[in-house]
Amino acid sequence: MKINTYHIDFLSHTRDFLADILFPRACIGCGSRSAYLCDTCLRATPRKQDHTCPFCGSVLVPEGRTCLSCAPHHALDGIFSAVVFRDAIIVAQAIHVFKYEYIRELAVPLGMLLAESASRTELPLPDILVPVPLHPWRLRYRGFNQSVLLARSFSATFMPELPVPVREDLLVRHRFTLPQAKSRTAKERRKNLKDAFSLVKDTRQAKKELKGKTVWLLDDVATTGATLEECAKVLKKAGVKKVFGIVVAR
Numbered sequence: 001m002k003i004n005t006y007h008i009d010f011l012s013h014t015r016d017f018l019a020d021i022l023f024p025r026a027c028i029g030c031g032s033r034s035a036y037l038c039d040t041c042l043r044a045t046p047r048k049q050d051h052t053c054p055f056c057g058s059v060l061v062p063e064g065r066t067c068l069s070c071a072p073h074h075a076l077d078g079i080f081s082a083v084v085f086r087d088a089i090i091v092a093q094a095i096h097v098f099k100y101e102y103i104r105e106l107a108v109p110l111g112m113l114l115a116e117s118a119s120r121t122e123l124p125l126p127d128i129l130v131p132v133p134l135h136p137w138r139l140r141y142r143g144f145n146q147s148v149l150l151a152r153s154f155s156a157t158f159m160p161e162l163p164v165p166v167r168e169d170l171l172v173r174h175r176f177t178l179p180q181a182k183s184r185t186a187k188e189r190r191k192n193l194k195d196a197f198s199l200v201k202d203t204r205q206a207k208k209e210l211k212g213k214t215v216w217l218l219d220d221v222a223t224t225g226a227t228l229e230e231c232a233k234v235l236k237k238a239g240v241k242k243v244f245g246i247v248v249a250r
């Protein structure tokens with residue numbers, strides 16, 4: 001059978017319907033009926049303490065900034081992560097349920113966790129938040145881009161009096177890539193992602209808006225950081241001054 005967009009839409013609707021039945025609201029951590037991830041469990045989640053350079057991993061740096069020796073070879077100015085995957089099991093589970101069991105509501109506590117952690121840093125404040133884009137096929141299947149929902153929730157908590165604009169209309173992902181989790185080695189991941197992102201069609205307008213700006217690139221997780229780096233390359237080429245990856249878990 002040839003899969004077409006009708007099938008993808010049908011699957012996506014059936015899946016949303018099933019998600020509601022299969023996952024009645026209960027906290028992933030304690031089972032309380034108040035939320036999928038309750039305030040108490042969220043507060044108890046251990047935050048990442050020591051940050052190392054996202055590229056060499058060997059230098060302790062404040063807030064995950066790219067170290068001086070790696071900086072000349074990379075577009076990203078750093079990756080800040082709120083928690084460490086293996087130390088924050090509840091958050092790791094929440095991210096999984098959010099993305100693969102399609103529980104959109106989890107964007108709220110996860111975005112809040114990220115905003116609260118990032119607000120304690122001294123990173124240059126963002127002019128705009130750019131969620132890492134999904135390929136249109138994956139977006140259509142999942143029904144939402146988890147990074148966009150995270151960025152909105154982040155923005156609502158981070159500086160509520162002056163919310164940082166979420167710009168999901170600047171970057172596009174035009175190559176359908178394997179899920180990062182399925183491409184094992186760092187080399188494979190890089191190959192998988194090469195030239196996967198670009199600016200939207202009206203590049204002149206986008207460049208005008210991006211020139212000299214500080215961008216925080218939002219995503220749920222970063223493993224090698226290759227996805228964030230590829231996005232950062234495009235943004236830097238368009239004239240962005242600083243790009244920091246801001247992720248819930250690494």
Ligand SMILES: [Zn+2]
Nearest residue numbers: 027030038041
């Ligand atoms: Zn709980």
Ligand SMILES: [Zn+2]
Nearest residue numbers: 053056067070
């Ligand atoms: Zn380094």
